[in-house]
Amino acid sequence: MGVARDLFDLTGRAAVVTGASSGLGAGFARTLAEAGATVYAAARRLERLEALAAEVPGIVPVACDVTDAADRAALVSHVVGGSGRIDVLVNNAGRPGPPDATDDTPEIFDSVMGLNLTAGFHLAVATVDALAEGATLSVVNVGSVVGLVSTAPVGGASYAASKAGLTGLSRELAGQWGRRGVRVNTLVPGWFDTEMTDGLFTNDKSAAWVRRNTMLGRGGADGEVDGALLFLASDASSYVTGQTLVVDGGWTAR
8 A cells, every 4th residue: 555545544443423324424434434444423313324334344333312411421432442442533413403593592593502513522522531541533523614604595593603613613622632632623515415405406596506606616416525524534634633624616715
């Protein structure tokens, strides 16, 4: 294996991907496993994780509600018990809120923040606390263009706030944990046709809106964000921390 391939090789490493039962999370789990990692794919929908694991060697399905402290602790314990290490944490679990801020009730707002931002923070802390002496870790927080610029009428206040919060959280944790060998970065996808964006690309008006406002003139295709995730997870980005990597076809560069 050449030096270039070594940079992206995850053989022998253990990765955790939350929200791995569908969409980008499933793709992230697949990519890390194909790069050689043992991937603990976590989500509430265990049957979907089991189907993914049956298809992709190296994926270990774990039923987990990341908003639940006991589930987070059990996830970390399961990974450390199974692999003896955690090298990569991908905080991908998330949900949208209502597009109209007047519909963002206190209960909905708190729920979206709790899953998209708070749970990932606490899982990162639990993971760092479980690291062996001298171990390194790459934390990848999955943000959104909605957290960088206004995408009204699509997006929503609670979702935007949670994703903007992830970007700030990554910078702060990178600063606090860098000398411990922990890198923290934010990966920001643009518009991809996933379960979360259901209807965006099947509606002529909204699909045209994406094409019109994206420099490449289209939404993202399957796999087009996975290379960026592998870069941040691997030694290829060993000197990268506290950064935001945007994969949006030029949406936010206009």
